[in-house]
Amino acid sequence: MALTLQQINAASVAEATALLDGTYEHSPWIAQQALASRPFSSLAHLKRALVQVVRDAGRDAQLQLIRAHPELAGKAMVSKTLTAESTNEQGKAGLTDCTPEEFAHIQRLNADYNARFGFPFILAVRGPRGVGLDRHEIIATFERRLGHHPDFEQAECLRNIHRIAEIRLNDKFGAAPALGNLVWDWAEKLAEHSDPGYAERGELTVTYLTDAHRACAQRLSHWMREAGFDRVEIDAVGNVVGLYDGTDPNAKRLLTGSHYDTVRNGGKYDGRLGILVPMACVRELKRAGRRLPFGIEVVGFAEEEGQRYKAAFLGSGALTGDFDMAWLDQQDADGTNMRAAMKHAGLCIDDIAKCRRDPARYLGFVEVHIEQGPVLSELDLPLGVVSSINGSVRYLGEAVGMASHAGTTPMDRRRDAAAAVAELLLYVERRAASVPDVVGTVGQLDVPSGSINVVPGRCRFSLDLRATTDAARDALATDVLAEAQHIAQRRGVALRTEETMRVAAAPSAPAWQRRWEAAVQLLGLPVLRMPSGAGHDAMKLHDLMPQAMLFMRGLNAGISHNPLESISNDDTELCVRAFQNLLEQLALELT
Numbered sequence: 001m002a003l004t005l006q007q008i009n010a011a012s013v014a015e016a017t018a019l020l021d022g023t024y025e026h027s028p029w030i031a032q033q034a035l036a037s038r039p040f041s042s043l044a045h046l047k048r049a050l051v052q053v054v055r056d057a058g059r060d061a062q063l064q065l066i067r068a069h070p071e072l073a074g075k076a077m078v079s080k081t082l083t084a085e086s087t088n089e090q091g092k093a094g095l096t097d098c099t100p101e102e103f104a105h106i107q108r109l110n111a112d113y114n115a116r117f118g119f120p121f122i123l124a125v126r127g128p129r130g131v132g133l134d135r136h137e138i139i140a141t142f143e144r145r146l147g148h149h150p151d152f153e154q155a156e157c158l159r160n161i162h163r164i165a166e167i168r169l170n171d172k173f174g175a176a177p178a179l180g181n182l183v184w185d186w187a188e189k190l191a192e193h194s195d196p197g198y199a200e201r202g203e204l205t206v207t208y209l210t211d212a213h214r215a216c217a218q219r220l221s222h223w224m225r226e227a228g229f230d231r232v233e234i235d236a237v238g239n240v241v242g243l244y245d246g247t248d249p250n251a252k253r254l255l256t257g258s259h260y261d262t263v264r265n266g267g268k269y270d271g272r273l274g275i276l277v278p279m280a281c282v283r284e285l286k287r288a289g290r291r292l293p294f295g296i297e298v299v300g301f302a303e304e305e306g307q308r309y310k311a312a313f314l315g316s317g318a319l320t321g322d323f324d325m326a327w328l329d330q331q332d333a334d335g336t337n338m339r340a341a342m343k344h345a346g347l348c349i350d351d352i353a354k355c356r357r358d359p360a361r362y363l364g365f366v367e368v369h370i371e372q373g374p375v376l377s378e379l380d381l382p383l384g385v386v387s388s389i390n391g392s393v394r395y396l397g398e399a400v401g402m403a404s405h406a407g408t409t410p411m412d413r414r415r416d417a418a419a420a421v422a423e424l425l426l427y428v429e430r431r432a433a434s435v436p437d438v439v440g441t442v443g444q445l446d447v448p449s450g451s452i453n454v455v456p457g458r459c460r461f462s463l464d465l466r467a468t469t470d471a472a473r474d475a476l477a478t479d480v481l482a483e484a485q486h487i488a489q490r491r492g493v494a495l496r497t498e499e500t501m502r503v504a505a506a507p508s509a510p511a512w513q514r515r516w517e518a519a520v521q522l523l524g525l526p527v528l529r530m531p532s533g534a535g536h537d538a539m540k541l542h543d544l545m546p547q548a549m550l551f552m553r554g555l556n557a558g559i560s561h562n563p564l565e566s567i568s569n570d571d572t573e574l575c576v577r578a579f580q581n582l583l584e585q586l587a588l589e590l591t
Contacts, residue, residue, distance in 0.1 A: 247292065442463060
């Protein structure tokens with residue numbers, strides 16, 4: 001018989017603690033303390049209360065919790081002294097069926113891990129989908145995490161403990177994240193398409209208008225039709241557009257979506273989550289036979305990453321009227337210009353201007369996206385509400401000094417171009433860190449024709465400066481460029497910079513941000529407001545209509561633009577539910 005929240009809320013502390021027994025391995029104190037937060041309004045509320053107890057417990061208690069867990073395929077498994085929950089999980093992962101070689105390898109990993117960290121390796125072996133990782137995935141993760149910093153690895157163990165507890169609670173309550181599973185499965189199937197040269201290595205790369213890109217567009221179109229969209233088309237730049245009419249087909253629409261192209265050797269969820277989540281919402285509306293007092297237009301933007309051609313935001317730029325026809329003459333690495341690629345894909349270049357949206361037809365634009373950073377992961381929060389998309393400015397620069405002999409040039413006589421840029425790099429780091437929500441990066445450093453025994457005479461570099469407001473971004477840029485000249489003068493080098501990109505900040509529309517906040521609160525979760533350091537399609541639509549974004553936590557400490565990019569089905573379920581809550585709020589407002 002599945003547990004219910006009513007039982008947990010009504011039971012005595014002792015009874016409720018017993019009902020939650022086994023959620024956290026040999027640690028009933030967590031459930032006991034979490035019960036002070038009753039009544040729980042949702043399972044997500046209960047999960048968060050348990051997580052908060054662990055967060056507040058302090059380092060010693062957290063280490064005790066980690067050490068309460070058994071090693072994977074360790075002595076407790078061999079002696080059959082695991083808890084019932086751990087026996088079930090390790091068995092489902094196939095750890096009880098290891099070959100002698102695999103078992104010996106895991107034992108060596110366990111010994112090395114304990115020697116390095118002083119606690120057992122913890123992994124939610126039922127994985128992000130809840131159906132289990134295979135032994136090869138487990139061993140690969142074990143080997144990778146051995147290289148982590150001890151503090152980071154302790155936090156990663158705790159994150160995995162919370163995931164284990166989440167899955168165990170789902171089992172106790174008979175809760176299945178059906179919509180999260182749907183979106184997760186869609187993302188897996190979409191990731192079957194990858195560009196040549198990457199597909200053979202099992203890497204995901206989908207760049208603008210390649211065969212893999214067009215296959216993704218066709219698959220999204222097919223799924224949209226299956227989900228019940230009234231009209232589906234691929235427009236003149238390759239955007240996949242699905243429309244679900246409101247009760248009045250002429251009513252204003254809510255515009256939403258994200259991009260389906262990827263970076264090279266990227267992840268499965270960057271961009272694509274923002275297409276699949278609203279698709280799932282439309283599917284549920286169609287199944288229920290419901291229409292809302294507004295239409296829903298979901299756009300899978302064909303391009304955002306700027307990987308095949310230098311131009312970026314081609315898909316959303318077409319909707320805002322910012323598609324530059326001069327881009328058609330850009331060539332990719334193989335010499336194919338964009339015009340030829342579009343013709344080969346069967347797109348009608350003459351219709352690009354027709355992609356521009358009339359803002360009077362729309363209520364606004366919303367986008368869900370994985371965070372692509374560690375903040376939500378570190379705070380153990382599944383969702384965050386975006387307050388603003390950072391404005392940014394980029395520069396390419398070069399310092400020119402004097403190349404000279406590394407052995408015969410005294411330290412006080414050098415005109416070292418690389419040292420000048422290194423000093424600037426450290427200044428950028430200090431200056432950006434001195435102001436909240438401001439970041440600065442020197443991502444490229446190049447000493448042309450550098451030699452181990454030559455003082456660098458030239459050094460090329462890049463600057464990427466971002467902030468939540470244009471004023472904060474510009475203040476950072478002013479200080480960095482001024483410091484660059486001071487360093488150059490003091491070191492006797494010439495230092496030049498060229499601005500290559502400037503993008504305005506895109507603060508969320510207050511009314512739409514409040515809708516996202518209410519949508520998260522209805523799930524029983526706390527609201528975290530956070531800026532987006534990355535650029536998104538929403539910042540393009542910001543020029544045309546009010547916009548706001550919702551972030552979802554990524555696994556593996558939130559890493560993105562990387563094959564390790566990952567999400568859980570439970571977090572995805574909450575993301576879909578939050579989107580549904582936003583739709584319901586909007587429907588009430590317009591009724």
